[in-house]
Amino acid sequence: MHRIFGGSRYLILVAVLASYLAAAIIIIYSGLLLIHILVELFLHPDLSMAAERQLVLECIELIDAFLLGTAFYIVALGLYELFINPHINTPNWLHIESLEDLKARLLAVIILVLSVFFLEQVINWDKKSDILALGIAEALMIGAITLAIRLQTTRPAGKLTDTSPGELSAPHTQTSETSQFSAEEA
Numbered sequence: 001m002h003r004i005f006g007g008s009r010y011l012i013l014v015a016v017l018a019s020y021l022a023a024a025i026i027i028i029y030s031g032l033l034l035i036h037i038l039v040e041l042f043l044h045p046d047l048s049m050a051a052e053r054q055l056v057l058e059c060i061e062l063i064d065a066f067l068l069g070t071a072f073y074i075v076a077l078g079l080y081e082l083f084i085n086p087h088i089n090t091p092n093w094l095h096i097e098s099l100e101d102l103k104a105r106l107l108a109v110i111i112l113v114l115s116v117f118f119l120e121q122v123i124n125w126d127k128k129s130d131i132l133a134l135g136i137a138e139a140l141m142i143g144a145i146t147l148a149i150r151l152q153t154t155r156p157a158g159k160l161t162d163t164s165p166g167e168l169s170a171p172h173t174q175t176s177e178t179s180q181f182s183a184e185e186a
Contacts, residue, residue, distance in 0.1 A: 009083045009084065010083075010084065012082075012083040013080075013084065016079045016083075016084070019072045019073070019075040019076035019079065020072070020073065020076035022072040023069045023070070023072035023073035024069075026068055026072065027065075027066060027070075030062055030065040030069065033065070034062055037059075041055065053123065057124065060116060060119055060120050060123065061120060063116055064113060064116040064120070067109055067113050067116060068113060070109060071109040071113070074102070074105050074109065075106060077090065077094065077096070078096040078101070078105065078106075079102070081095070081096045082098070082099065082102065100152050107145045107148065107149055108149065110145060111142050111145055114138050114141060114142055115138075118135060118138050
């Protein structure tokens with residue numbers, strides 16, 4: 001039974017591959033869209049204020065799409081690191097040790113996406129719609145997300161339950177350093 005549950009962690013590869021493919025599709029599509037914008041800019045130059053505003057808006061939308069692609073990539077990488085191989089070569093700031101780490105990184109990207117979305121709305125504002133309500137709603141969401149991240153990361157080490165798969169499946173006699181799954185244990 002232990003071997004079955006230990007091997008079942010590889011089921012998460014479905015989520016890893018789906019997240020990675022979503023990231024790749026979004027990033028490649030955004031790259032192609034950038035090429036399209038550049039070609040249009042050089043083939044049909046328009047130096048009017050309206051064209052400048054449209055170009056700025058398109059570039060902000062590109063940033064938004066790249067951020068979404070990054071979020072999917074972080075999810076794919078984090079799930080792989082948590083469930084399959086914790087010894088992936090990643091920068092320290094991207095190293096995921098628990099589901100809480102993964103959630104915090106994903107929430108940080110969501111804050112960026114919300115900010116970019118609001119900036120898009122400000123640029124497109126027609127002075128008729130109520131942008132103040134949208135701004136307040138987004139500020140409240142960003143504040144709540146920020147608070148959740150801070151509460152999660154400021155808990156004392158002994159108070160936070162580690163939900164990484166290695167910790168959950170390890171016998172109680174092992175330390176956290178020896179309880180992580182390794183690729184060789186499968």
